[in-house]
Amino acid sequence: MNDTIDFKASKPDPRVWMFLVVIISFLTVLCGSRLELFILFAALAVIMTWQKMLATVIYFVAFYTALLVLNEFLWLISIPPVSMVVGMLVLLLFRLMPVYMAYIILLEKTSINELIIALEQMHIPKMLIIPLAVVYRYIPTVKYEILYIKDSLKMRGLNPSLTGMFLQPVTTVEKFMIPLLIRSGKLADELSAAALCKGLDAEHPRTSCTGVRFEQKDAVCCVICAVAAGTLIFLHYYPGFGHLVL
Amino acid sequence: MTENLLQQHSTMQKKTIIEFHDVHVTYRNRNRESLTGFSLNVKQGEFVVLTGKSGCGKTTVTRCINSLIPNFFDAELQGEVFVGGLDIKTASMRDISRRVGSVFQDPRSQFFTLHVRSELAFPSENYGIERHIMQKQIKKTVHDLHLNTLLTRSIFTLSSGEKQKVAVASVYALEPDIYVFDEPSANLDETGTDQLLAVLSILKAKGHTVIIAEHKLAYLKDLLDRVVFIEDGQGKEEFSGRDFFAKPDQWFRDKGLRHFDGTALRPAANTLETQAPLLQAVAISFGYKRGKPILNGISLSAYRGEITGIMGKNGVGKSTLLRVLMGLEKQHRGEILLEGKPASTKARMQNSFYVMQDVDYQLFAPSVWEEILLGCKESSSIVAKAEEYLRFFHLESYKEAHPAALSGGQKQRLAIALAGMRNAKILFLDEPTSGLDGENMAKVSELIRKLAQEGRCIFVISHDYEFAINTFDKIFSLEEDGRLTRLSFDNNRAECSTQK
Structure with missing residues (x-):
């Protein structure tokens, strides 16, 4: 019999990543300067590297650099309406990217059963947890669904590209949404049936195979996060201190 | 002959584990009955296959056994269904599921977690089983069903056959008596079907009761004890495996069933290679960014x-x-010709x-x-x-x-x-x-x-x-x-x- 199966819970705890998502969301709203957003981006890139998500880090760094270049370029050519609209879009992306990155970390580093257990231990009602878990499970599949639909649109001579979307927004959305909704409905049904047949319900307490526990080192991670966030906010409202340090 | 009798005797003694008595089922959004007076008795340890045309009601039978009807699907149920001594009308879904392990047709949508290891633990966690017992059961499952190589994989990277294997394994850890499958081989290739067959043989050898709703039956030839042919929501006929496969080809065609043993069928022989080809591929190669090429110098002509x-x-x-x-996709090397011209x-x-x-x-x-x-x-x-x-x-x-x-x-x-x-x-x-x-x-x-x-x-x-x-x-x-x-x-x- 194979006794080498590793039953350790993944670390840091799911709650650390959830905390990170919340903190980053607050920070992107509170501190919106370009420098501050860049600091958030850099911090998350470091966390991703620490978690060995190298391919993801490279992808985000490349994307960020492309955005920076585009932004500078827009200032150079300066065609008022274009620069305005695209510039706003770029700024919006700068702002959303840290939250997206934090979410990716949560998604990649937490398995769904550990997430459910962590939420249960936080005394969140199960009526909320189960739908949340279904959504969490569904997100990674959406990508594949969209790719399939895109291919089939192409073969039917309907243009699913960006230009096509601008030229015929209503048709494209309609042609995209109908199969996506039908597939999603079907998938959600099958998923729920499978979960019920595996004994998931709202009343009975679950146990954990891996022993999910919020330990001291998880607390340390959260504290570091909180202190870093506090510093950023402090410097945002009292920029004078920043100048003193620098 | 005596062996046969002995076998019959031993099944007689075993207790009935699934019982359908004059069952009628109507889905709310359909205007006709899906089961119209269906009756069936399954003894403990039996391997029963339900077959029939699409829409004959065989999937509905499996849904009654795992009590998705009446608990999940909006359907009206009349008559009596007992599964492991529990009445599906009154027992909770959770109690039934403890005794019945379910495997569905589409391997993509039956996993709740995204990794093999956590999926194996998921049902046991739902039932609140203590950690050390759960871990022991998972180890046993991995050993019994030979899953060592799959254990650390992500669900997305498994082949369809491996997914079905994991789907069985995740319910196996809870040790249910009854396993119910709804067209488990529909999305599988030959290798996948072989993998599924291997797992089914283990289940049968361990004395579990297995119920399968299926179109393609040939792969189950050596395992099944009984075939139930369902037509228009009723159990029309029952056969032993040997009698069923001995039926003439015409019988299978008349009943709208699949039948394949390779003897009566001949390949369509059409040679059209005298005209100029419509599509020609000349030494095309292709591969995604990393890893080995998927297509390696392929040439073909089609007419x-x-x-x-x-x-x-x-x-x-x-x-x-x-x-x-x-x-x-664009080929990396080689050329594709349409009517003789590069396209x-x-x-x-x-x-x-x-x-x-x-x-x-x-x-x-x-x-x-x-x-x-x-x-x-x-x-x-x-x-x-x-x-x-x-x-x-x-x-x-x-x-x-x-x-x-x-x-x-x-x-x-x-x-x-x-x-x-x-x-x-x-x-x-x-x-x-x-x-x-x-x-x-x-x-x-x-x-x-x-x-x-x-x-x-x-x-x-x-x-x-x-x-x-x-x-x-x-x-x-x-x-x-x-x-x-x-x-x-x-x-x-x-x-x-x-x-x-």
């Missing part, structure tokens, strides 16, 4: 009116080959039509009639053509129906009709018969032949030997090294042999 079959293991790159040929991806795409494995992705319109006219310029000739196709494809009475409300076979037929509506010279179909019964399979085969006779060149991916041998003019197998070998059918065997 008007010809149906080319492409077979090979799951995940070997058959769909990729089709995507390159039809222009959704760009765009030119190929304009001349092609693709019927995907999952036709749900391809149906956009609110009704069958609008669907079939979608993307066509409306004129009287087009309308006449659309009507002709709907008639020929037996869909004319569903003109106003929403495509999502059609059955699997009807959707597949509609998607093939769409292909006929477009004036594409080349047609690509991916697994058009997965999950179809014998009757629908024969229809699909006939339709594909019609489209070919109209002068189209057709490529079909399939794992379905019964369908392949009756439909294809020429068969290639895509190998793991990215090369293509031409196959020929051996009349006396279900397997193909390689032509030198």
